[in-house]
Amino acid sequence: MAQVSITVNGKQRSSEVEPRTLLVHFLREQLNLTGTHVGCDTSQCGACTVLIDGRSAKACTVFAVQADGSEVTTIEGLAEGEQLHPLQTGFWEEHGLQCGYCTPGMIMSCVNLLNDNPKPSEQEIREGLDGNLCRCTGYQHIVNAVQHAATKG
Amino acid sequence: MAESPMLPKMVGQRVKRREDPRLIQGQGTYVDDLKIVGMEHVAFARSDIAHGRIKSVDTSVAEAMDGVTAVFTGAQIAEFVKPVPIITPFPSPDHRAVVVDTVRYVGEPVAVVVATNRYIAKDAADAITVDYEMLPAVVDTEKAMTGQPAQLHKDFENNLSVALLPSGTGVSPDGQTVDDTALDQAFADAEVVVSQRMVNHRLAPSAMEPRGTVAHYEPGHNKMTIWSSNQAPHLLRGAIASMFGMGEDQVRAIAPEVGGGFGAKVQAYAEDYVVAGLSKKLGIALKWTEDRSEAFLATTHGRGIIGYIDIAATNTGKVLGMKLRLIADIGAYNTLFTAAIPTFTTLMANATYDIPAIRTTITEVFTNKTPTDAYRGAGRPEATYFVERGLDMLARKLAMDPAEVRRRNFIQPNQFPYTTQMGAVYDSGDYAAALDLALQNAGWDKLKAERDQAQAEGRLVGIGLSMYVEVCGLGPSAVLPTGGWEHSQVTIERDGRINATTGASPHGQGNETTFGQMLADQFGVPLDHITIHHGDTAIAKQGIGTFGSRSQAVGGAALHLAGGKVRKKMAKFAAALLEAHEDDLVFENGRISVKGAPDSGKSFEEVAAYAYVPVPLPEGLEPGLSEEAFFEPSNNTYPFGCHIALIEIDRDTGEPTLRRLIAVDDAGNLINPLIVEGQIHGGLAQGVGQAMIEEVQYGDDGQPLTSTFMDYAIPRAADLPRFELDNTVTPTPVNPLGAKGVGEAGTLGSTPCVVSAAVDALSQFGVTHIDMMLRPEKLWQIINGGQS
Known part of the structure; x- marks a missing residue:
């Protein structure tokens, strides 16, 4: 077993984990932060995307021990109290989700996208979403949601 | 009393979804999010060969691992799990939840592990070894029909599950007598005949949430609760009860938040039965979560139908007759709806056209592959693809505008209700209106000029067009073995809030919003005073489920009826309070009042409170405000539309790029156009995906080549x-809402129009048809003369 100490959504969380424990399973099963989802086992779908030290990362591709000492933000930590993050508002306003399964990872990935490029073109948004799969929306309303956040956020 | 603000009419508005606040904050609860005290984990060891007899299964290493509670082979599972049932009236081979003697596809379960955590369960499953006597893998569908290279099931000679089932013109309802006179005459009279073999290949439904099941059997209560990522929890309840000799009162099925389904989550799967059976046997709660790599093997595939189409026509493009012979690669077993899917293809062979003579036949073939079953559209996209590609070939042969060929054959608005050669009764339609709007939005003549200009410049640009009509709102019970109705209960609580249930079990469709909108209008109360419950058989007491674009057209109609019953009763209570006649009352802005005198009325809450403490009790009334309704549709609905694609293919690499997709869809009356757009977008993406980049492939040895999102x-x-979306509105007369359903529409027209656009772009190389998917290599070969 290995000891990890990770700051998750602003709170320091220390725990013993098997060295092979994936960050996504640490978050979901030890911390009960089930908003981060698992949609594949080859790091293609992006449903598990979180922020590690402010950069998006697929939590199924990171061992919990690799995140030791870092700051992790999950979908549960994105809103400021009652105040939704502009991307959460954008997804709601523009119907950027249907089944909601890809949504947390999609939103976290978009946070990174807008941090890097606050005023992206439609093509830049579409290319920026390359690491996140959605089977419900055909992406058009997701693109609208990012534009909404970029314009009004 | 404070003045009530005027409430907006909700139905028809782009209301943002009420489901979203929880989902955008990570607060939805999907099956894998559940934890129950003492719960253990299940993993399946699966066959890694396509076809073989099991000589032995060695579970000793797995059983000795720390944290492993139990290991079961197929023979041990068979002691308490019966063969997996189907629902179609076709003969079906024995299908064991876990293989007892012969494996028939890669991914078929061969043993089951129960362990204290998911990592150990997977490790143990991997440690199980199976010794097989290898058998030849049956992969090529048409070769399989000759019994080569092997036969999968002993009572199904030549691997035929269903052989040459005829329907259409001159076929008696029982299919026993077939009169080809009219059809033969049509082909004898033809001035032109188009014939083509087309492959509508296999797809993986790929809901972003893989399947998952939690089962919790409580021995003291003799009660089973099963949570499953499922589209039809009431069917699941019945399936589990029947499997384990329990009553439907002893099983509670819950579809919590469900991360997409697309038809592949309608049925109870082998894993559902095994997890439930093991929970009952071991007396503990169990969880199984499907990996994505498992999902590609173990969750049913869609499509997989070869179509041979012949179209007889005049030189002016009038279709005289059509033959459509289907060969379906159904995989290793019949599952719930498998055998019925191709019957939807033949049912819709008339498409949007007035075709005087049609003959269809269906042959369904077992192969050593994952079983097929419903996938978004389930048989109708295949029909649309074969017929629309066929008409496109006809147009090309006659050098006619593809829109004009369609127009010359349309069923006309005054012909509805229209009984097709296939026996369907189309409810309503105006196909020319949808075509005209799509042509207008596409700028059809300009688009053609742009294509011609681009081609003159040496660029490979093409346009394609497809009409579609689909059968939705399934139903009625006469054609749906599950029952074709839907159920709802609407309760006005004593504080005036509304609780409503629906048997339609959403997984992204937004019923909490659309059904809320309907009740808000029906009762004149704010949307946030209404809660819609679904997906739990203990709360939504009856239901069939969500498939066949039936949520709104059948489930919504049931809600409307239940709401109407409560409203009528509530009006009687209000009439007593107001000393008015119930027929003179209006429900508006949170008040019930005499029409024309809003200030005279009572608040909704006051009337609700009176109904629960009814002193005095009006004569002939029981206390309370709760009513339920079953809605049985008189017919299916037939939504339709027109999709147009513009594609460009790179001359050097063969890579296709979809430049435009114009869609006009007619789903009848729309409750929430924003949600409808989302449904169409998603369907279009899946239809385009099939045309361009999605294909389940197998090697000659039956090994799947596409079992991760990397492949x-x-x-x-x-x-x-x-x-680019637009719509026409042709309401259906078969339900009180006039809504036809829209869940599958996008997948129908998009696939053929994209392929037709590619053929158009490459027609200069002599090609008249290209089988999907439009792989760059395939297109490059055509461009470079390697294939036509």
Whole structure:
């Protein structure tokens, strides 16, 4: 077993984990932060995307021990109290989700996208979403949601 | 009393979804999010060969691992889990939940592990070894029909599950007598005949949430609760009860938040039965979560139908007759709806056209592959593809505008209700209106000129067009073995809030919003005073489920009826309070009042409170405000539309790029156009995906070549253009809402129009048809003369 100490959504969380424990399973099963989802086992779908030290990362591709000492933000930590993050508002306003399964990872990935490029073109948004799969929306309303956040956020 | 603000009418508005606040904050609860005290984990060891007899299964290493509670072979599972049932009236081979003697596809379960955590369960499953006597893998569907290279099931000679089932013109209802006179005459009279073999290949439904099941059997209560990522929890309840000799009162099925389904989550799967059976046997709660790599093997595939089409026509493009012979690669077993899917293809062979003579036949063939079953559209996209590609070939042969060929054959608005050669009764339609609007939005003549200009410049640009009509709102009970109705209960609580249930079990469709909108209007109360419950058989007491674009057209109609019953009763209570006649009352802005005198009325809450403490009790009334309704539709609905694609193919690499996709869809009356757009977008993406990048492939040895998202490409954002949507509105008379259903529409027209656009772009190389998917290599070969 290995000891990890990770700051998750602003709170320091220390725990013993098997060295092979994936960050996504640490978050979901030890911390009960089930908003981060698992949609594949080859790091293609992006449903598990979180922020590690402010950069998006697929939590199924990171061992919990690799995140030791870092700051992790999950979908549960994105809103400021009652105040939704502009991307959460954008997804709601523009119907950027249907089944909601890809949504947390999609939103976290978009946070990174807008941090890097606050005023992206439609093509830049579409290319920026390359690491996140959605089977419900055909992406058009997701693109609208990012534009909404970029314009009004 | 404070003045009530005027409430907006909700139905028809782009209301943002009420489901979203929880989902955008990570607060939805999907099956894998559940934890129950003492719960253990299940993993399946699966066959890694396509076809073989099990000589022995060695579970000793797995059983000795720390944290492993139990290991079961197929023979041990068979002691308490019966063969997996189907629902179609076709003969079906024995299908064991876990293989007892012969494996028939890669991914078929061969043993089951129960362990204290999911990592140990997977390790143990991997440690199980199976010794097989290898058998030849049956992969090629048409070869399989000759019994080569092997036979999968002993009572199904030549691997035929269903052989040459005829329907159409001159076929008696029982299919026993077939009169080809009219059909033969049509082909004898033809001035032109188009014939083509087309492959509508296999797809993986790929809901973003893989399947998962939690089962919790409580021995003291003799009660089973099963949570499953499922589209039809009431069917699941019945299936589990029947499997384990329990009553439907002893099983509670819950579809919590469900991360997409697309038809592949309608049925109870082998894993559902095994997890439930093991929970009952061991007396503990169990969880199984499907990996994505498992999902590609163990969750049913869609499509997989070869079509041979012959169209007889005049030189002016009038279709005289059509033959459509289907050969379906159904995989290793019949599952719930498998055998019925191709019957939807033949049912819709008339498409939007007045075709005087049609003959269809269906042959269903077992192969050593994952079983097929419903996938978004389930048989109708295949029909649309074969017929629309066929008409496109006819147009090309006659050098006619593809829109004009369609127009010359349309069923006309005054012909509805229209009984097709296939026996369907189309409810309503105006196909020319949808075509005209799509042509207008596409700028058809300009688009053709742009294509011609681009081609003159040496660019490979093509346009394609497809009409579609689909059968939705399934139903009625006469054609649906599950029952074709839907159920709802609407309760006005004593504080005036509304609780409503529906048997339609959403997984992204937004019923909490659309059904809320309907009740808000029906009762004149704010949307946030209404809660819609679904997906739990203990709360939504009856239901069939969500498939066949039936949520709104059948489930919504049931809600409307239940709401109407409560409203009528509530009006009687209000009439007593107001000393008015119930027929003179209006429900508006949170008040019930005499029409024309809003200030005279009572608040909704006051009337609700009176109904629960009814002093005095009006004569002939029981206390309370709760009513339920079953809605049985008189017919299916038949939504339709027109899709147009513009594609460009790179001359050097063969890579296709979809430049435009214009869609006009007619789903009848729309409750929430924003949600409808979302449904169409998603369908279009899946239809485009099939045409361009998605295909389940197997090697000659039956090994799947596409079992991760690295090998199987579902569309990404940059693969798709901004869709251009519009709609016409032709209400259906078969339900009180006039809504037809829209869940599957997008997958129908998009696939053929994209392929037709590619053929158009490459027609200069002599090609008249290209089988999907439009792989760059395949297109490059055509451009470079390697294939036509």
